[in-house]
Amino acid sequence: IKRPLLAAESDVIFGGRGMTLEQTINDTNTYYRQQQRAVIYKKPTPIQIVKVDYPQRSKAVIREAYFRQASTTDYNGVYQGRYLDFEAKETTNKKSFPLKNFHEHQVKHFQNCLHQQGICFTIMRFASLERYFLTPATLLLKYWQQQTNGRKSIPLTEIIKTGYELQIGYQPLLDYLGAVDQLIQKTQQMD
Amino acid sequence: IKRPLLAAESDVIFGGRGMTLEQTINDTNTYYRQQQRAVIYKKPTPIQIVKVDYPQRSKAVIREAYFRQASTTDYNGVYQGRYLDFEAKETTNKKSFPLKNFHEHQVKHFQNCLHQQGICFTIMRFASLERYFLTPATLLLKYWQQQTNGRKSIPLTEIIKTGYELQIGYQPLLDYLGAVDQLIQKTQQMD
Ligand SMILES: [Mg+2]
Ligand SMILES: [Mg+2]
Known part of the structure; x- marks a missing residue:
């Protein structure tokens, strides 16, 4: 969604209500670009064209x-010299985030980007709780690799502990760069 | 182009002959990903879907x-913690690279990414000369801003001086990461 936010729409849009997570993030990214804070775009859906x-x-x-399977994640871009790469996902679950919302190629792509020192994460929305988290991709990878042993979801308690809760606001709608700053700091400490 | 290179095809493919610049770069990126040297993809063409x-x-x-105008450049990704962003372009001209091969939104996107300390460049092919250059986006910006005063192309002599010549090879077909290393070094010296 490319249109700018209009003041008259603010009561509709405020709180991200009525917007999908993707629209909320796209509007946030447009704002970040306008403010020259970061250059992040959603990648277009890959299409196989047969007849024109x-x-x-x-x-x-x-x-x-025909729609093709994307080989990467939803979003990428640059922020203060850093490569950011992330996936946006929602669940109606209240206590955990199901791993089935992710695909093998997305997990693999995160691994490859982490290997190149990219900043990788997911933005998760718990729709029933109306809570948002920026969660390091490393947490997803940990649970993904363990899932053959049983557990098929990431507990909310673990997401609260390892991730960063995001607040819905007005401009931008979902300010996640503060959480990115924290993730970068933590990543540097671990190096 | 996603298929791996087959040895039997090497005489056809060698030298990038018969392949478009885009195919040559896509094959190179596939190789870089397989070798875990960089994670770089061509962005899908944005499509406006009306009926499914x-x-x-x-x-x-x-x-x-319908095809939509892309708002960014062809390629981006991550290499050793750096955000790379580039555009691939060819010309049949022999003495200069025409600015009309670029679009305003691509130039603007380079400016935005440079402001975030991204590594931005173009890969230029002079088809009649069969010469390839990695050229810093800053050179394009300089000529772009001056073009109202007359000159509508970047002289090859300037590209040779400011850019890095690339050699066609076998694996990868067009090894450009060495030139990226040099561009990064030069960028750091100017900081
Ligand atoms: Mg998604
Ligand atoms: Mg191009």
């Missing part, structure tokens, strides 16, 4: 195409 | 969609 018509005097029309 | 059919027992078919 070129009507005279008007623009090309795609007439047959 | 959901046939029974088969996958969704996009029946009407």
